[in-house]
Amino acid sequence: MKIFINEKNVIVNEKDTAFEVRDFVKKDADIVVVNGFIIREDVELKENDRITLIIRGEIPNEEELEASLVSRHTPGVHERVKKACVGIAGLGGLGSNVAISLARIGIGKLLLVDFDVVEPSNLNRQQYFIKHIGMKKTEALADVLKNINPFVEVERKDLYLDESNIEDCFKEADIVVEAFDDPKCKANLVNTLLSKFPEKYIVAASGMAGYFSNNTIQTKRKLDKFYLVGDDTSEAALGCGLMAPRVAIAANHQANTVLRIILEEYEI
Structure with missing residues (x-):
């Protein structure tokens, strides 16, 4: 046997x-x-x-x-997860948490994209440590991931995403996670991906600031291959900051949605 x-x-x-x-x-x-x-x-x-x-x-x-x-x-899950390539646009509170969850489940390849460096205020919600302050986020997150799961292939791209490079950057990814803070950058990325890659799945997020109810953060299937996580209302603003608990809840909604897509479980 x-x-x-x-x-x-x-x-x-x-x-x-x-x-x-x-x-x-x-x-x-x-x-x-x-x-x-x-x-x-x-x-x-x-x-x-x-x-x-x-x-x-x-x-x-x-x-x-x-x-x-x-x-x-x-x-039966690992064999399918290990074949997947997931792109993450933005490595802040959402992106760093998504990357760690996907690394823990043994994703095959992560494409990490960000132009920024780790600074002290990031530590309130992003998966970095004091030793990473001043480092490129792509480099710092790759360091974190190798200490969690060294079998995940990590590709780093240190660049600012715009219409001129989005297509080339994510051409290999099966699924793209939108994890920006700025609403204009979010919209630009999603619209470009929907236009250039109608076959790719996109998992975006909007509305996870503050300390409102956990249960207001939901995952919705807005289009056939476009999912949106969040409460649609609580954006970061004066008097309403981004804090680790709700950001991590939203990020793990995104990570689990990615996993479900890989396993061909498309409904919410």
Whole structure:
């Protein structure tokens, strides 16, 4: 019977159990994940089951690390996610959070686009650290991502996006995430992408400032391949700043929408 142990194809006996396999392959493993779920009682394995064996606190080798990173996924997800290329336009509160969530699920390639540097006020909502102040955001975020999932391919583009370069910049991306602060830049990017790449999916955001209700942030399918996240009203303004909790909620709406598109789950 064929199963996968730490993502390697292995032949085992019919009716072998997860704990029997653990005791034979990696007896000291104290975490056993079967098909995305940590088990605490033994189960009989079936054809094509996926089992990951982890020793708590041990730094795994490269092969085991990638297997561990995806061990909690729903079976069948990783193979499809790893083939996807996602472009992120803007690496601030939205873009940096989206990138981290996608890296954690094992996205194949991230195309990171921003012209700016990390400055101290960014740290209230963006996924950078004090050591990154003054660095290009593309460089700083690539540094963060490699310490989360070194198996994600990262391409950096340090540039200001406008009509002259948007098409060339995102020609390889399957999905583009709009993550700008400025409404004019948002509109320019989305309109250009819709015009130049009618086949690409776009996931944009508008309205996540302040500390209003979590539940006002929603994902809407505005067009066949255009999704918009946010509450449509709470833009950053005098007396209404951008803060980590709601920005991260919106960003993870975007990240989950990207994941659903990759998995061909298009409805909201």
